[in-house]
Amino acid sequence: MDGPASTKSASRRSFLKGALTGGAAIAASTALVGRAGAQSDPLVTDVQDWNRYLGEGVDARPYGTPSQFEEHVVRRNVAWLTSDPISSVNFTPLHELEGIITPNGLCFERHHAGIAEIAPADHRLMINGLVEQPLIFTMDDLKRFPRENKVYFLECAANSGMEWRGAQLNGCQYTHGMVHCVMYTGVSLRTILEEAGVKANGSWLLAEGADASAMTRSIPMEKALDDCMVAFAMNGEALRPEQGYPLRLVVPGWEGNMWVKWLRRLEVGDQPWHHREETSKYTDLLSNGKARRFTWVMEVKSVITNPSPQAPIKHGRGHTVLSGLAWSGNGTIKRVDVTTDGGRNWHQARIDGPSLPMALHRFYYEFDWDGSELFLQSRAIDDKGFVQPTKDELRTARGPNSIYHNNGIQTWHVDSDGVIENVEIS
Ligand code: MTE
Ligand code: CO
Numbered sequence: 160m161d162g163p164a165s166t167k168s169a170s171r172r173s174f175l176k177g178a179l180t181g182g183a184a185i186a187a188s189t190a191l192v193g194r195a196g197a198q199s200d201p202l203v204t205d206v207q208d209w210n211r212y213l214g215e216g217v218d219a220r221p222y223g224t225p226s227q228f229e230e231h232v233v234r235r236n237v238a239w240l241t242s243d244p245i246s247s248v249n250f251t252p253l254h255e256l257e258g259i260i261t262p263n264g265l266c267f268e269r270h271h272a273g274i275a276e277i278a279p280a281d282h283r284l285m286i287n288g289l290v291e292q293p294l295i296f297t298m299d300d301l302k303r304f305p306r307e308n309k310v311y312f313l314e315c316a317a318n319s320g321m322e323w324r325g326a327q328l329n330g331c332q333y334t335h336g337m338v339h340c341v342m343y344t345g346v347s348l349r350t351i352l353e354e355a356g357v358k359a360n361g362s363w364l365l366a367e368g369a370d371a372s373a374m375t376r377s378i379p380m381e382k383a384l385d386d387c388m389v390a391f392a393m394n395g396e397a398l399r400p401e402q403g404y405p406l407r408l409v410v411p412g413w414e415g416n417m418w419v420k421w422l423r424r425l426e427v428g429d430q431p432w433h434h435r436e437e438t439s440k441y442t443d444l445l446s447n448g449k450a451r452r453f454t455w456v457m458e459v460k461s462v463i464t465n466p467s468p469q470a471p472i473k474h475g476r477g478h479t480v481l482s483g484l485a486w487s488g489n490g491t492i493k494r495v496d497v498t499t500d501g502g503r504n505w506h507q508a509r510i511d512g513p514s515l516p517m518a519l520h521r522f523y524y525e526f527d528w529d530g531s532e533l534f535l536q537s538r539a540i541d542d543k544g545f546v547q548p549t550k551d552e553l554r555t556a557r558g559p560n561s562i563y564h565n566n567g568i569q570t571w572h573v574d575s576d577g578v579i580e581n582v583e584i585s
Contacts, residue, residue, distance in 0.1 A: 191478040231255075234265060237333055240321075245273040246372075248315070250336030253462070253484065254470040259340055259512050259519040260310070263394050266339035268401045269315055272372035275421045279405040282369070284351075284389065288426035291356030298405050301389065304346040304354075309388065309411070310518045312340040312486045314457045316414035316441050320562035322550070322569075326581040330469040334569060334581060335462040338486070340519040343409050345390030348383050351425070361427040365434075366408050369423035376417045377431035378410065382455075386411045389422060412488030412517040413455040414563070416441050446558030459547050460566035461485035461495055461522070461539035472577030476530040483508070485520045487541035492520040494540045499526060501534030501570065501584050508537065516542075533573035534584060549585040 198204060225232065234249040241247040251267040268274075279298045287293040318337035321327045328334050352364075357380065364383045368374035378387070388409040391398060398404040403420025410417045416436055431437065431453075443451040463483040466472045472479060481499075485492045491514045496505040508522040522537070539547045548556075550567030572582040 192474075229255075232265070234267060235332060235336075237328065246271050248317075248337060250332045251339050252469075253331045253336050253338075253464045254467050256464070257482075257521075259484075259515075259521050260394065261339035261341055261519075263341065263396065263399050263402075266313075266341065266393075266399070266402060267315070267337050269337065269415065270370070270372075270401075271374060272370050274400050275368075275370035276400055277369060277405060277421060282405050282421075282423070284406060284422060285424045286351065286355040286427070287424070288365070288428050289358040289361035290352075290427050291358065294355045296351070298391065301346055301351075301391065301406070304350050306344055307347060307388065308342055308344050309386075309409070310340065310342045310513070310515050311409060311411045312338055312457075312517060312519050313415045313418055314338040314460075314486070314488075316416055316454075316457070316563040318415075319460075319565040319567070319569075322567070322581075322583075323554075323561050323565050324559060326570075326583045329581050331462050331464050331467045331569075332469060335484075337415070338484075338519070340486075341393040342395070343388060343390040344392035344395075345388040345406075345409065348387035348389060348408075348425075349385075351389060352383065352427070355427075357427055360429045363428045363431050365424075365426040365428060365432050366417070366419040366422060367424040367426070368403075368419045369421040374416075374419050374436065375432065375434045376419060376436055377428075377434065378417060380427075382410065382413070410455075412457060412490075414441065414457055417455065441563060443557060443563055444560040446560070451557075454564055457486075457488035458564065458566045459485075459487040459489065459492070459539050459541040459545045461492075461537040461547060462569050463497070463535050463537050463571060466535070466573060466577070466579055467571055468579045468581055471579050472528065472573060475577070476528050479526055479528040481508075481524040481526065481535065483522050483537050485510075485522055485537070485539035486518065487539065487543075487545065488517055489545060490516045490542040491518075492522075492539050493542045495520070495522040496538045496540075497522075497524040498536050498538075499533045502536060505538070530575055532575060533571075534582070535571040535573060536568050538568055550583060551585055 232252055232255040236249040248269045251265055282298055284296045315337035322334055362380045364378045366376055390407055390409045406422045408419045408422050465482045485495045495508040497508045498505050508524045510520050510522050512521045553567045570582050570584050572580045
């Protein structure tokens with residue numbers, strides 16, 4: 160199949176052909192996409208207002224926002240999911256995004272007690288417990304340590320949780336939108352811990368938030384010293400209040416709940432604290448009545464973002480671009496396979512853009528849609544060899560009662576009109 164480059168030159172060729180012969184729509188277009196006879200289109204031939212009149216000057220938008228025509232690209236909540244928006248979640252509009260970086264204003268939000276509004280001058284980070292010297296840092300202090308820039312996905316353990324027992328929500332924004340991926344700037348947690356001096360028996364770390372939920376999680380010291388960060392910026396600017404301004408913990412590849420926002424305290428201990436979020440919540444109830452605990456890694460997962468229920472196929476049959484996202488808390492994505500017939504035939508998708516460990520990966524599969532019904536699925540494989548399971552495989556392994564850590568294969572049904580629905584076939 161021709162690539163996008165030849166598509167472009169083919170449509171330019173047919174446009175030139177029309178221009179030279181002076182007639183509209185004479186030749187049947189040989190282009191995969193694009194139409195011949197552009198001369199009969201008033202949007203091409205007539206002068207438009209935006210071409211005729213001067214636009215707004217440079218000071219009209221001191222902090223830029225998206226075009227008025229992109230108003231529909233917003234985070235969305237599912238009202239019936241929680242009783243109050245203070246302790247709730249909204250979802251990233253994955254079907255509207257490109258590449259691997261989530262714009263700051265579209266990163267999903269999950270708060271247990273609303274958004275804390277903290278002036279950076281009033282924020283403190285304290286380290287205590289099993290350390291040589293308990294310390295308190297201001298934001299200015301933290302910015303005097305060596306910094307690093309890292310791109311990571313953050314996925315809530317409950318992402319896709321509603322789908323555990325079967326297809327529920329109609330759109331990848333709702334089924335998979337508790338994930339975002341940004342570039343963080345901050346200081347490695349190791350640097351901060353070394354400044355305080357971890358005692359020999361310091362094997363666990365408690366991270367605590369300054370919000371009204373005082374979110375608290377136990378983190379093994381090995382992970383804390385490996386790749387965690389305290390971050391004050393995302394995508395080049397200060398964290399947004401929703402994401403923990405002025406300081407949040409970054410725990411690459413691990414469940415979002417551990418990425419404590421509004422981070423105010425780190426306590427070093429010699430055992431985990433068994434807080435609410437690691438006992439009654441964020442544990443997985445198995446069929447035998449026992450619960451899996453400390454299931455930190457977000458395993459290999461993928462989803463087709465376009466086409467999908469909120470992004471149906473509107474162009475009819477012919478050349479169709481399928482696009483999606485894949486990620487793994489274990490490392491990079493090595494391969495993504497895509498099927499259009501519910502798993503009878505698999506095709507290797509094309510991964511485009513940076514392939515960074517514990518970051519989103521963007522994949523594409525271009526195909527010629529003949530207008531027949533489709534069952535679209537994607538299956539990711541990470542660089543440690545883990546393969547994304549089917550939902551049946553997950554339920555067999557963990558029983559029917561789980562919510563968290565659903566990385567099962569998602570199916571979209573496409574009907575002959577291009578309308579798409581969330582279904583389950585395996
Ligand atoms: N940290 C604090 N202090 N309070 C919270 O409610 N929610 C956690 C985590 N850190 C939370 C928190 C959960 S469950 C998730 S999934 C992530 O933050 C969400 O991060 P985000 O809102 O930046 O997407
Ligand atoms: Co969460």
